[in-house]
Amino acid sequence: QNQIEKHNDSLVTTHQRRLNFLKEDWSHVDLESVIQKLVDFQIAIPSWALGTGGTRFGRFAITGGEPRTIEEKIEDVGLLHALNGASGAISLHIPWDIPQNAESLKSLASSYGLKFDAMNSNTFQDQAGAAHSYKFGSLQHVNKAVRKQAVEHNIEVIKHGIALGSDALTVWLADGSCFPGQLNFRKAFENTLESLQEIYTALPDNWKMFVEYKAFEPNFYSTTVGDWGQSLLYASKLGKKAYTLVDLGHHLPNANIEQIVALLLMEGKLGGFHFNDSKYGDDDLTAGSIKPYQLFLIFNELVEGMDAKGMNHAKDLGWMIDASHNVKDPLEDLLQSVEAIMIAYAQALLVDRKALNAAQDNNDVAKAQEILQNTFRSDLRALVAEARLRAGAALSPIGLYRELDIRKNLVNGRGVNTVATGL
Template identity: 25%
Template sequence: MPNQQRYGAGIWHFATYVDRYATDGYGDPRSILDAIDLAGQVRDLSVVDLNYPFFGGEFSNEQVGEALERNGLSVIGITPEIYTRTFAKGSFTNPDAGVRRLAHELITEAAGVVRHFGADYVKLWPGQDGWDYPFQVDHHSLWKASLDGVAELASDNPDLKFVIEYKPREPRVHMSFDSVSRTLLGIERIGLPNVGILLDFGHSLFGGESPADAAQLAIDYGRLFGMDVNDNLRGWDDDLVAGTIHPIELFEFFYTLDKNDWHGVWQLDQFPFREDSVEAANTAIDFLKLIQRALGKLDVDGIREAQSNHDALTALKLAQKALFSSY
């Protein structure tokens, strides 16, 4: 493990939220500048992923940069909002060519913001791309549109990385990029070196995957460009505080990253609807630090020997001993 692990968070972690019941929100609205100031209160947080366009008002890159500087934060990625009402029928897969072009233009603007802040990547979360009903779409055309949209952007911006964050569903009933395997198939078809995966631990759980297995698969294909963590009850993308529900699987996920020498930012993608956002981030980062200590205590040779025999109980005992003695 690196001596100084970097921790990050999506800036939306520090926004306020609405849902279809509390349509008046779970708190007063905040601008991106307010959210950055809150993020600056989190212990050991050093990077943030920013939505684009910036929410809560008209803000320039320079204004956002000043807020980042006063809070000691830098930018890891920019997430263009290609999932709003404008894109209700899709971004890359929208049947209207004009809306597809609008998505391309918005992401191209976001690419410029990535360059401005010296960030690592443009994050693509095409949450409205997909379908809801049988016979609604031609699946061949839909998949081709998904791949063509990403490929055009990656070709136009070879100096930048584009990461696809897959998810089984929501807001679309079935998202086009729904799993690690399907996303990797698409990326391999695109065939460009600057397209990869951002693996969301909770999306992997929600999709019935093993996040450790998903990470290994993405690493084996050289396509794991980023990751973020949270937790859920597997039935929905709850975006709960990391480590609160599936600590052993989260430990295995980071063990998989570590054994492959994957040392990127450990990033939070949490939605603390009813919790204090700063405390939710601190709680998660404290648990991630515990995992880092546990990785240093883990009997790796013992784990490997147990795995060579598919000895689940011995492997779990070793993992539990390292994790639960690291508090």
């Protein structure tokens, strides 16, 4: 905390100048309420993004000091949260993470101000000692015994989550097929639905189930939860605790994700997000690094739709990052993702809704574009920084991370040849 204060003291004069400029520029708007919304907004960090990522071609552990245990993963997220005040939750992936002692993990997490976000199951990899292989799918499998094994795994993940105080299960399936004729689509869907129903039955009343879709990979001909239509079908048939989860990287190129988001929200079936960015496929790049305008347009629909339904921005949807890196320090990468998400959210909060509605009603296309791009092209970084300052975090999270040489300290403490479990 001392180091954060010292760091902030050195930057506060410049920060105040930028903030005052914004206050003058946006004097017609209640900026205080915007800043408060930014303070309240928290984005969960996935446990598997804390180590250096890789591709199927290789993994280059450039950094070292990677977290070797769940405890160290919680410490890393605690560090991010101390720096940016906006990463107050961790999302675990079972069995990459195996929570041994839930009570001690809970108290460690809460000592850093962290909660346990959605739990993730894994039926896309075979586990040592498992009776059945997922080579030909898990919840969709033609063999009931394989489906049963996958259902039981998901139920175990729910149990871990209950012990940790989580309240959501994210199910992402690699199920699908690689060649035409391999799969009976209808039977694959029905098997998957039946399996999901069995998992759904084990879900506590206050829990949500997020059904994540993905267009392709690792299967390259069909995916059994391949798009938002299929996910919505499952979620609708399952019941009111089931929702669609949108991972930004899981669409076919050029998909209009903001429109998908608007309609899912309208139907009350949008559960949450996995934020990342991509140019080609499920690239898992830093949020906002390739298509910041798309990120803003998504938040624009979210703010509009959530306000229309009287939803709480911070609480009513699941906000999570799902990115992982081969060439960057993963902690710096996560700080950049959170920053990009906060900026997009701030921009969306400042869109002049009344003027936009009027432009839409008048078919004033040019005006509508001017309104959106006016906030998108405004530099709102000082607002996000002010939210951090008020949360007791650092004015420049990455700046402080580098000033304190945190990675070097982690390497000193944990060693160079550390490998975090995950992808």
